[in-house]
Amino acid sequence: MNANFYPNRFSKVAKEALDNADLQNALTKAMHHSQMVRNQAVQDFSDWEEMRNAAYRIRKYTLDHLDELLLQFEENCVRNGVQVHYAWDAQSACQTIHLILSSKSAKRIVKSKSMTTEEIHLNHFLESNGYEVVETDLGEYIVQLRNEPPSHITGPAIHLNRKQIADLFHQKLQLPYTEDPEELTKQARTILRQRFLTADAGISGVNFACADSGKIVIIENEGNVRLTTSLPNIHIALCGIEKILAKEQYLPLFLRMLARSATGQRINVYTNFLSRPRQPNELDGPKEIHVILLDNNRSKMLKDIELRESLLCIRCGACLNVCPIYRRAGGHAYGYSYMGPIGAVITPQLIGLQNAHLLPYASTLCTACGDVCPVKVPLPQQLLTLRQRIAEQASLRPWLEKVGFKIWKWMFSNNAFYVLLTYLLGFASKFGMMKLFKPWSTYRAPLRRAPLTFRQQWKKRTYHER
Amino acid sequence: MDQFFPDSVWKAVQLLKQANCDVVFEEKALCCGQPAFNSGYRKDAYEVAKPLIDLLTMTNEPIVVLSGSCCSMIKIHYHELHLPPELEQQWVKWKNRVFEFCDFWVNVLQNPTLPNSFKSPLRVLFHRSCHALRELKIVSAAETLLQQIPNLELVYTNDFDACCGFGGTFAVKFPEISISMADSKLDYAMQHKVDGIASLDMSCLMHLQARSQKRFLPLKFWYAPELLIYQ
Numbered sequence: 081m082n083a084n085f086y087p088n089r090f091s092k093v094a095k096e097a098l099d100n101a102d103l104q105n106a107l108t109k110a111m112h113h114s115q116m117v118r119n120q121a122v123q124d125f126s127d128w129e130e131m132r133n134a135a136y137r138i139r140k141y142t143l144d145h146l147d148e149l150l151l152q153f154e155e156n157c158v159r160n161g162v163q164v165h166y167a168w169d170a171q172s173a174c175q176t177i178h179l180i181l182s183s184k185s186a187k188r189i190v191k192s193k194s195m196t197t198e199e200i201h202l203n204h205f206l207e208s209n210g211y212e213v214v215e216t217d218l219g220e221y222i223v224q225l226r227n228e229p230p231s232h233i234t235g236p237a238i239h240l241n242r243k244q245i246a247d248l249f250h251q252k253l254q255l256p257y258t259e260d261p262e263e264l265t266k267q268a269r270t271i272l273r274q275r276f277l278t279a280d281a282g283i284s285g286v287n288f289a290c291a292d293s294g295k296i297v298i299i300e301n302e303g304n305v306r307l308t309t310s311l312p313n314i315h316i317a318l319c320g321i322e323k324i325l326a327k328e329q330y331l332p333l334f335l336r337m338l339a340r341s342a343t344g345q346r347i348n349v350y351t352n353f354l355s356r357p358r359q360p361n362e363l364d365g366p367k368e369i370h371v372i373l374l375d376n377n378r379s380k381m382l383k384d385i386e387l388r389e390s391l392l393c394i395r396c397g398a399c400l401n402v403c404p405i406y407r408r409a410g411g412h413a414y415g416y417s418y419m420g421p422i423g424a425v426i427t428p429q430l431i432g433l434q435n436a437h438l439l440p441y442a443s444t445l446c447t448a449c450g451d452v453c454p455v456k457v458p459l460p461q462q463l464l465t466l467r468q469r470i471a472e473q474a475s476l477r478p479w480l481e482k483v484g485f486k487i488w489k490w491m492f493s494n495n496a497f498y499v500l501l502t503y504l505l506g507f508a509s510k511f512g513m514m515k516l517f518k519p520w521s522t523y524r525a526p527l528r529r530a531p532l533t534f535r536q537q538w539k540k541r542t543y544h545e546r
Numbered sequence: 547m548d549q550f551f552p553d554s555v556w557k558a559v560q561l562l563k564q565a566n567c568d569v570v571f572e573e574k575a576l577c578c579g580q581p582a583f584n585s586g587y588r589k590d591a592y593e594v595a596k597p598l599i600d601l602l603t604m605t606n607e608p609i610v611v612l613s614g615s616c617c618s619m620i621k622i623h624y625h626e627l628h629l630p631p632e633l634e635q636q637w638v639k640w641k642n643r644v645f646e647f648c649d650f651w652v653n654v655l656q657n658p659t660l661p662n663s664f665k666s667p668l669r670v671l672f673h674r675s676c677h678a679l680r681e682l683k684i685v686s687a688a689e690t691l692l693q694q695i696p697n698l699e700l701v702y703t704n705d706f707d708a709c710c711g712f713g714g715t716f717a718v719k720f721p722e723i724s725i726s727m728a729d730s731k732l733d734y735a736m737q738h739k740v741d742g743i744a745s746l747d748m749s750c751l752m753h754l755q756a757r758s759q760k761r762f763l764p765l766k767f768w769y770a771p772e773l774l775i776y777q
Binding site: 091094095098112115116119402404405408409440441442443444445446447448450451461464466467468469470471472477481482485486488489491492493495498502505517519520522523524525526527528529530532533534535537538539 | 547548549550551552553555556571573574576577579581582583584585586587588590593594596597626676677680681705706707708709711712713714715716717718719720721722723724725726727752753755756757759760
């Protein structure tokens with residue numbers, strides 16, 4: 081178990097986040113904005129619901145035919161001159177990347193944003209093996225300078241405000257202090273341009289891998305992916321095996337839905353297609369392209385009939401933006417590379433229930449996430465399924481809760497016990513004992529049973545009516 | 547509702563009687579099982595749901611449930627309890643006869659009586675509770691109903707129908723996050739000078755009211771149908 085994974089500290093980190101006014105302000109503003117622009121952008125289509133159904137079916141086809149599609153993708157990559165590697169887990173993915181880089185004596189790496197590289201803790205691995213790694217997405221660069229993980233799937237530094245970034249640049253990079261976003265971006269750009277020009281290799285993630293053409297699609301807004309994938313001589317793309325699309329012709333649907341769901345944009349600024357390495361008559365592009373297809377428990381997830389649909393996810397982050405828990409707890413509370421509702425569903429599957437057993441409970445089951453998901457991952461149902469599995473494991477829930485529900489079951493399945501409950505609640509209300517239930521009454525007024533319950537009143541009244 | 551809010555139940559009974567309904571209260575119907583189901587204890591939830599399913603199978607009349615989330619549990623989620631086939635068949639037979647009060651009033655009774663009228667204007671923050679809104683999809687029917695009442699003004703929060711933070715056991719598992727969500731609603735209510743908060747879910751209101759009382763806020767709370775006869 082990697083010490084960097086800490087999903088079981090959810091409550092503690094979330095409480096710290098609630099006390100952090102800067103973070104609350106930044107997140108509230110950002111999430112409010114994200115929801116607003118997403119809702120507006122979706123209005124472009126009167127048939128958004130049908131689009132969701134289509135996207136669901138296409139992604140489901142991928143999951144149902146993943147074995148064939150992966151082979152087809154590999155075949156087409158090889159024909160295009162792209163080298164394909166399979167990695168069973170995080171360690172083998174890191175080792176493969178290490179091998180590719182060391183065989184070409186590549187030392188300086190530029191990276192574009194990728195949650196999958198976060199999942200395998202690639203930066204940490206590369207740095208401890210003597211590589212120099214720079215994140216080139218602005219938000220990702222900021223959190224790298226702060227030495228913290230990203231807090232949102234699409235907006236890594238969304239928990240920070242302008243002043244914190246200004247301080248960071250001033251202190252870490254010894255640059256003149258400015259809070260002007262444009263100036264700050266320019267400062268980062270000047271530094272990153274130099275890194276691009278001197279980089280030996282580029283590493284990126286993948287948004288879609290088209291099985292029928294072997295093309296890799298990566299979308300972005302800053303142009304850093306384009307530079308990462310075209311300037312250095314070597315490019316390595318890390319791709320979860322579920323990112324396959326059966327046909328390239330499905331891309332227009334997904335690009336429209338992904339951009340709108342993620343940032344409310346009609347289309348993202350850059351859509352990068354990687355199809356083959358530099359050809360003899362071409363002037364630029366990497367001389368080698370490697371794709372690493374990462375399993376890391378995904379095939380185990382695929383076998384799980386009740387939960388496999390969480391692999392439909394295209395990482396738009398819309399479920400984070402609508403989630404009132406994410407908005408307050410912040411991304412770091414989830415303790416892993418995926419956060420919000422989708423994180424609460426896939427993290428326990430990726431790293432084991434016992435290592436993330438609080439996450440499925442970090443939801444009110446308000447179902448907003450399920451409604452907003454462009455590919456219809458049944459997030460609320462999956463949270464419930466995970467809760468059931470957690471509750472079935474003796475050690476993962478407090479014994480008091482287990483006993484509590486046993487007593488609750490007796491009280492509410494048997495009239496005689498229910499009458500007893502009525503008297504107990506009446507007694508407790510009368511003598512102020514309801515306030516002893518601290519998790520409720522620390523922050524709320526204690527509940528009071530009515531002097532006569534409805535049942536008691538009903539009995540009396542029907543008696544008199546007779 | 548039986549233990550903490552009997553008055554709200556009486557209001558609903560009174561309304562149904564005014565609409566010439568013969569109201570039968572099933573004393574043996576205790577709980578739908580949602581608290582255990584939502585916490586992952588499906589077996590315990592099943593034990594509680596089973597007598598209820600047996601009981602409801604015996605009637606051929608419409609079944610009116612007060613509160614959206616209980617109704618949604620009974621109407622939508624029971625098959626997720628992995629019911630034995632014969633019980634599931636029984637449930638399928640009557641599940642479409644289960645209505646939340648407002649759904650029943652608007653769509654079955656077709657708005658029977660003239661709405662109430664308030665003598666002085668009343669501003670009410672309408673909390674679109676999650677299960678009534680997203681699962682049962684009956685909130686707009688309830689709103690149309692309330693909007694007909696003269697002198698009643700509905701106010702909405704600008705938070706895209708966010709949850710109030712109750713979430714059953716969530717409220718006590720993560721109390722700090724839960725009350726932060728409640729406070730967002732209550733602060734908005736205070737800023738916009740409303741008289742109180744109404745909703746189709748008593749559990750949301752129980753949580754909001756308890757938080758409001760703790761903060762000594764001068765807010766009232768209504769289960770939405772109460773506004774039809776509240777003076």
